[in-house]
Amino acid sequence: MERETRARTIESDTASERETLLRCVDVVQEYRRGGDGSFLPWRERAGVTVRALDGVSLGVREGEFVGIEGPSGSGKSTLVHLLAGLLTPTSGRVELAGVDISDRSARERSRLRHRNVGLVFQRFQLLPSLSARANVALPLVQSGVSKRERRERAFDLLERVGLGDRATHTPGQLSGGEQQRVAIARALVTDPPVLLMDEPTGELDRETGSNILDHVIEFSDDRVVVVASHDEKVLDRTDRRVRLVDGRRDDAP
Numbered sequence: 183m184e185r186e187t188r189a190r191t192i193e194s195d196t197a198s199e200r201e202t203l204l205r206c207v208d209v210v211q212e213y214r215r216g217g218d219g220s221f222l223p224w225r226e227r228a229g230v231t232v233r234a235l236d237g238v239s240l241g242v243r244e245g246e247f248v249g250i251e252g253p254s255g256s257g258k259s260t261l262v263h264l265l266a267g268l269l270t271p272t273s274g275r276v277e278l279a280g281v282d283i284s285d286r287s288a289r290e291r292s293r294l295r296h297r298n299v300g301l302v303f304q305r306f307q308l309l310p311s312l313s314a315r316a317n318v319a320l321p322l323v324q325s326g327v328s329k330r331e332r333r334e335r336a337f338d339l340l341e342r343v344g345l346g347d348r349a350t351h352t353p354g355q356l357s358g359g360e361q362q363r364v365a366i367a368r369a370l371v372t373d374p375p376v377l378l379m380d381e382p383t384g385e386l387d388r389e390t391g392s393n394i395l396d397h398v399i400e401f402s403d404d405r406v407v408v409v410a411s412h413d414e415k416v417l418d419r420t421d422r423r424v425r426l427v428d429g430r431r432d433d434a435p
């Protein structure tokens with residue numbers, strides 16, 4: 183469906199008809215230097231926090247394709263990681279598919295993420311020893327889908343991103359753009375209600391990037407898609423943009 187038509191359809195729905203599948207309220211995210219909580223030399227212990235997000239709120243309804251824009255270091259990736267439950271906020275609340283995940287254990291967040299979220303990262307995070315098809319099928323193993331169905335669904339997704347003839351190649355035999363397309367196919371294979379992407383088109387040429395976005399837009403019709411990007415061609419195709427500057431929203435929410 184064309185962007186304009188979709189935007190009108192969404193506007194004409196009432197709030198109660200379209201569920202807010204993703205929400206964060208007043209989230210603050212601070213990192214210690216070293217970020218992962220690793221040991222710090224005593225001299226560095228004082229004043230070592232970086233406030234990456236400073237009171238950000240956002241709600242995304244099903245059917246919406248939302249872009250997150252902002253300068254480098256403004257907190258875009260951090261927000262995507264929080265919405266995916268890969269991080270828990272220093273303060274504030276994150277809800278995924280109606281569940282408050284802010285204080286859930288890592289295991290529970292992982293379970294909710296697996297059920298609800300497809301993720302595409304800046305670096306593709308494919309397993310180097312597996313074929314493209316096995317990489318795409320991987321999330322289905324955890325879901326208990328039969329081997330035959332896994333292969334079929336993975337192959338179907340690879341065809342949709344234009345890589346049907348590369349199904350048996352390993353990531354090392356694929357270009358950066360092809361690996362990115364494998365990563366996008368893997369994010370879609372479980373048919374998740376929420377798709378989160380961090381700079382998904384960085385490695386893609388204009389035409390391939392545009393084709394991939396066509397798939398994503400089709401996919402977003404009754405789901406949530408959030409994309410963090412510097413790419414105007416991507417942001418132009420979203421329903422709305424959220425702008426971050428220094429960890430705060432700089433648009434009119």
Ligand SMILES: Nc1ncnc2c1ncn2[C@@H]1O[C@H](COP(=O)(O)OP(=O)(O)OP(=O)(O)O)[C@@H](O)[C@H]1O
Nearest residue numbers: 213214216217232234253254255256257258259260
């Ligand atoms: N693991 C970490 N440990 C410490 N600081 C971090 C960590 N991750 C991000 N930061 C800091 O948090 C701030 C926001 O980073 P983030 O990666 O979210 O920004 P971004 O908008 O995605 O940037 P880019 O567009 O360059 O990818 C930056 O100041 C960054 O240096």
